[in-house]
Amino acid sequence: xxxxxxxxxxxxxxxxxxxxxxVGANVAILPGEYVTVVGPSGSGxxxxxxxxxxLDEPTSGTYELNGSDTSTLTEKExxxxxxxxxxxxxxxxxxxxxxxxxxxxxxxxxxxSTDPSRRTELALSALHQVGLDHRVNSLPNQLSxxxxxxxxxxRAIVGNPSVVLCDEPTGNLDSRTAxxxxxxxxxxxxxxxxxxxxxxxxxxxxxxxxxxxxxxxxLREESA
Ligand code: ADP
Ligand code: ADP
Numbered sequence: 001x002x003x004x005x006x007x008x009x010x011x012x013x014x015x016x017x018x019x020x021x022x023v024g025a026n027v028a029i030l031p032g033e034y035v036t037v038v039g040p041s042g043s044g045x046x047x048x049x050x051x052x053x054x055l056d057e058p059t060s061g062t063y064e065l066n067g068s069d070t071s072t073l074t075e076k077e078x079x080x081x082x083x084x085x086x087x088x089x090x091x092x093x094x095x096x097x098x099x100x101x102x103x104x105x106x107x108x109x110x111x112x113s114t115d116p117s118r119r120t121e122l123a124l125s126a127l128h129q130v131g132l133d134h135r136v137n138s139l140p141n142q143l144s145x146x147x148x149x150x151x152x153x154x155r156a157i158v159g160n161p162s163v164v165l166c167d168e169p170t171g172n173l174d175s176r177t178a179x180x181x182x183x184x185x186x187x188x189x190x191x192x193x194x195x196x197x198x199x200x201x202x203x204x205x206x207x208x209x210x211x212x213x214x215x216x217x218x219l220r221e222e223s224a
Contacts, residue, residue, distance in 0.1 A: 001067040002028040003162050003194050004052055009061035011047050011217075021047040024061070025219040027212060029196065031162070034189040036208030037198045044217045045198045046167070052196065053086055053165050054078045066162055084112050087156030087164040091171035093148045095140040101127060101151045102136040108155045126154035129191075130184050146177035153184055163194040170204055182207050 004027070011022040021044045029035055039045050050056035051063060054070060063070045065085065073081070082088070087108075095104050105123035114122065127136050130150040140148050149169060156164050166185065170178035186207060189195050199205055211222035 002064070003031050003033075003066060004029040004196075005062075005064040005067075006051070007062045007064075009051060009058045009063055011044075011051065011056070012059045020217050022051070022058075022214075022219070023217040027219060029163075029194065031194055032189070032192050034186070034195045034207070034209045035197070035212060036205040036210075037196065037212045037214065038200065038202075038205045038222070039214035041200065043214045044219075045200075045214055047217075048214060048219065049165060049167055049198050052163075053088060054082050080111070083108055083161075084159045085162050087159065087161040089149070089152050089156045089164060089166040089169045091168040093140070093152045093172075095148055095151055095155075097140055100137050100139055101132060101143070101154075104140070104151055105155045105158050108158050112159055114159075122158050123154070126158040127151070129157065129188070130154045144177065145173050146180045149173065149177075149181050150184060153181070153188075157188065157193065161193075163196060164188065166195065166197040168199055168201075169197060170199075170201065175203075178204070 006025050006027050009022060009025040013019040013021055037045055037048060051058055102123045105126055106119045109119045109122060124136060127133065130153050132147065132150050135143060135147055170181055173181060182204065185195055197204060197208060205211055212219055213222045
């Protein structure tokens, strides 16, 4: 079963004038794929991310997550899946300033069924996966940009999600640090995680084993 399956998904913002931000999108993403999504500013990338991340609902069409139709989910169920089945990595990190790295990662487990006594252990394990064993007690402002993004990646994966959705994950990083973060994403991919990276950076896009291009709301496979 695909992790993500969109069939004829359209998103129209009412306007006026109405904006057809996504038009009849069809795509299936299989477990373990590393997919990049590219396109110019205003083409519909954020709209696509908001649908896949359950932040918004299609105007028409079907979105199945792990084989289940998402249109029947309640708002509470959608919230439950975000950050649990779907891990998010943002351009701007979204870490809490007065919490250590390990506390920031643990917070992602607060609203799921994880036994509180296991939260720290899981958070430390996620930080280990991103190579931050030596920084678990640091505050975000004691970390470099690349390290902060690695904490954010640890937070995204700690709940063992089916898919990690990254929105311009290297947008605020210099090119060397960006490479570091991309290496981590590639490691996670090699460990079997499904990764989706939205980017306008061709260098980042080239990391994907598969690239989807959005042009004026039309999603298609980029031919190699
Ligand atoms: P991208 O992420 O590729 O820059 P977006 O998905 O943000 O593109 O936007 C796609 C189109 O939808 C653009 O024309 C944008 O102006 C429009 N749009 C995005 N959000 C809204 C909204 N809330 N209301 C109206 N139009 C919107
Ligand atoms: P940018 O990439 O411009 O820095 P952000 O990464 O801050 O933007 O946010 C990208 C999108 O994700 C926004 O639409 C925002 O509303 C949404 N978002 C931000 N934080 C969260 C969160 N913790 N959970 C779910 N959605 C979020």
